Amino acid sequence: MSSLRPSPIAPTVDFDRDGVQHGFLRLPYSRDDSAWGSVMMPICVIRNGKGPAALLTGGNHGDEYEGPLALYDLARTLDPKQVSGTVIIVPAMNYPAFRAGTRTSPIDKGNMNRSFPGRPDGTVTEKIADYFQRELLPRADIVFDFHSGGKTLDFVSFCAAHTLPDKALEQKAFDAVAAFAAPFSMRMIEIDSVGMYDTAAEEMGKVFVSTELGGGGTSRAQTVRIARRGILNVLRHGGIVAGAVERSKTQWLDMPSGDCFSFAEDDGMIETMVDLGEPVEEGAVLARIHSTGRTGIAPQEIRAKMPGMLAARHFPGLVKAGDCAAVVAVHV
Numbered sequence: 001m002s003s004l005r006p007s008p009i010a011p012t013v014d015f016d017r018d019g020v021q022h023g024f025l026r027l028p029y030s031r032d033d034s035a036w037g038s039v040m041m042p043i044c045v046i047r048n049g050k051g052p053a054a055l056l057t058g059g060n061h062g063d064e065y066e067g068p069l070a071l072y073d074l075a076r077t078l079d080p081k082q083v084s085g086t087v088i089i090v091p092a093m094n095y096p097a098f099r100a101g102t103r104t105s106p107i108d109k110g111n112m113n114r115s116f117p118g119r120p121d122g123t124v125t126e127k128i129a130d131y132f133q134r135e136l137l138p139r140a141d142i143v144f145d146f147h148s149g150g151k152t153l154d155f156v157s158f159c160a161a162h163t164l165p166d167k168a169l170e171q172k173a174f175d176a177v178a179a180f181a182a183p184f185s186m187r188m189i190e191i192d193s194v195g196m197y198d199t200a201a202e203e204m205g206k207v208f209v210s211t212e213l214g215g216g217g218t219s220r221a222q223t224v225r226i227a228r229r230g231i232l233n234v235l236r237h238g239g240i241v242a243g244a245v246e247r248s249k250t251q252w253l254d255m256p257s258g259d260c261f262s263f264a265e266d267d268g269m270i271e272t273m274v275d276l277g278e279p280v281e282e283g284a285v286l287a288r289i290h291s292t293g294r295t296g297i298a299p300q301e302i303r304a305k306m307p308g309m310l311a312a313r314h315f316p317g318l319v320k321a322g323d324c325a326a327v328v329a330v331h332v
């Protein structure tokens, strides 16, 4: 690590100063329309003395809105007198992607959540990842990263943490998930964990918590309410914000293996046969993919490989071969 050059990102905030600071992470980005221009990523630091630090992010994928809605709101409303320690808020982590309303960056097509540990001399997305890896993650005790389904997936609303080899760390993460008190709480596995922010934080020994709240490239009143209440609950649970956690019933779900995921094997038009949150039997038809090139062709059936509940589905009406069509989770 020591051989890496310094990050080109300059913060306009002082992480060790008490009070509320609204500023930027400024990343020089020279381009056609701005010769000596910069990417200006909003950041808010709310600090009140020594104590634990939380690093809160939304917009890791630029087309997911519950996190940014909750975090711009928190940055505007959180009173430092209520805080013990530090809250660092980056409401739109992949800011170029967020500005474009796309999952990945329009500058370099970088998927922030596949770009860790990043590079100080890499693409814009890699430079942002590197800054989180070397400057922001080391400051945090708890790391909370909001996700939703984006334009191509829709989820039941859950807060999640990963099963980890370090069981003490895993338990701390699941305790924070329980405090978030979403309708569902997930023990999550990943299809492809290499390069994820999650993995970077966990390998650093940080408590890492995430969400999937709805999707479809928009937000809903209910999912935003869940996000706003949940993040305050996590901060209260961590002793960073004063007040009692607002507990409510949550249903724990597990993703025990890769059999949770079903993928389209053909292009076509998807017909959802089960709605989110509905129970499914093993072998049940979750969706049908209709060929659109000609009539008279039987649809491809996407079947559940395990019994459980439909936790996620493909969102747009058209699918391509390889798209994630459905995710089944199991009640714990």
Ligand SMILES: [Zn+2]
Residues within 6 Å of the ligand: 060, 061, 064, 146, 147, 148, 150
């Ligand atoms: Zn996401």
